[in-house]
Amino acid sequence: MGRSPCCSKEGLNRGAWTAHEDKILREYITVHGEGRWRNLPKTAGLKRCGKSCRLRWLNYLRPDIKRGNITSDEEELIIRLHNLLGNRWSLIAGRLPGRTDNEIKNYWNTNLGKKVKDGHKTSSTFCRRPSNENSTRNPMPHLANPKPDSHLVRTKATKCTKVFFPHPSMLQLPNKSEEEEKVVADAVMSVQMELTTNNNGFLSFPDEEKQLSADMLTDFNVGDICFSDLLDSDFNNICNDQHLFSPCSDQPFHLVCSQELLNNCTQTNFADQNSASNNLHSFISFLDTTEETLGKS
DNA sequence: AACAGACTCAACCGCCTGGGG
DNA sequence: CCCCCAGGCGGTTGAGTCTGT
CATH class of the missing domain: 1.10.10.60 (Homeodomain-like)
Incomplete structure (x- = not known):
């Protein structure tokens, strides 16, 4: 296409795959399994580059693809x-x-x-982008006129793999009444009852299996949630205003949320993992609940 | 029917990451 | 620590198809 190839592809087929090529690739992977993509074309007798074979298999030929x-x-x-x-x-x-x-x-x-x-x-549910009414046909509308403050289209985001839950005694929230601080402390404790923390106070699951089973939907890992995105998003103001999130640039990330939210998270969604695992609605409702709770003033 | 513009989506690209030596 | 390689990712392209005139 428009760019020069990353490696020599002389003598290789390009463009749309033929039914014959599909058949060869499908049969080869059925016998030999996935992987070793670079050698696959030569071994299978395909005039394609390995990357192309991989892409064709993953995006089109895989048997579990839902068309x-x-x-x-x-x-x-x-x-x-x-x-x-x-x-x-x-x-x-x-x-x-x-x-x-x-x-x-x-x-x-x-x-x-x-x-x-x-x-x-x-x-507030959706990403808000300035509309560009003057734009002509654009197959990728969200890429047109990218704004510096665009908070969702960011390919190199930082993953948050650890969440720090401070001990309740460590919490010193400004302008909080004694009763409010107790609510927050209870909330932290309720999470710590569900999960465990290591010696440094970082969230961890008792074992790998429970870590996986605690994932939202089928395998929603807490590490997959990019909190930097949340903090850059509209949640940022909401949360800062309410001291729900209190990010520290050079310190472990403190996540503090309401008892209600935590109850919703732990009881509604995590507790019944088996039934929730294949239920899109439970996950959607979780997101609804979370956003509504965060949005309360 | 013919044409042009809009739209779709398979395929390609370069870049990044992780593992092994 | 560095280099190399394979695999994976998101961005981009353009051929094919659809739709309106």
Whole structure:
């Protein structure tokens, strides 16, 4: 296409895959399994580069790929996950069984991006971007006129892999009454009852299995949530105003939230992991609950 | 019917990351 | 610590298709 190839591809087929090529690739992977993509074309007898084979398999040939229209449930989940995660399509795709990152990315760029921009400008649920009414056809509307303060399209975000829950005695929140501080302390304690902290006060799960089972939906890992995105988002002001989040630039990140929110998180969503694991609605309702709680004044 | 513009989405790109030597 | 390589990622492209005139 427009760019020069990253490596020599002389003699290799490019462009759309033929049914014959698909058949060869599918049969090869069925026998030999995935991986070793670089050697695959030569071994399988395909005139394609390894990357192309990998992409074709992952985005089109894989047996668990779900073809067909995105359902309304999936659409809503994509929007909410995008609101949380930004353009991390692989992460979003990981929450939508059978959907690929490429498919979701395309769907967003051609449908949801525009829908969010045009239809939900006033909703706090969605990413708000300045509309560009003068723009002509643009297949990627969210990429047009990127703004410095755009907080969702950011490919190099920092993952937060640890959350620091201070001991209640460590909490010294400004302008808090004794009763309010007790509420916060109770909230922290309730989380610590569900989880455990290591010696440094960092959140950890008792073992790997429980860590995985505690994930939201099928495998929503707390480490996948980029808190820097949350802090850059509209949540930032809300949370700062209410002392829900108190980020420290050079210190462990303090996460403090209300008892109600914590109860919703731990009881409604984490406690019943088995039934929730395959239920999109539970995750959506969790996000609803979380946002509503955070949005309370 | 013919054409042009709009739209879709498979495929490609360069860059980044993690593992191994 | 550095280098190399394979794999993975998000951004981008353009051929094919759709739609309006």
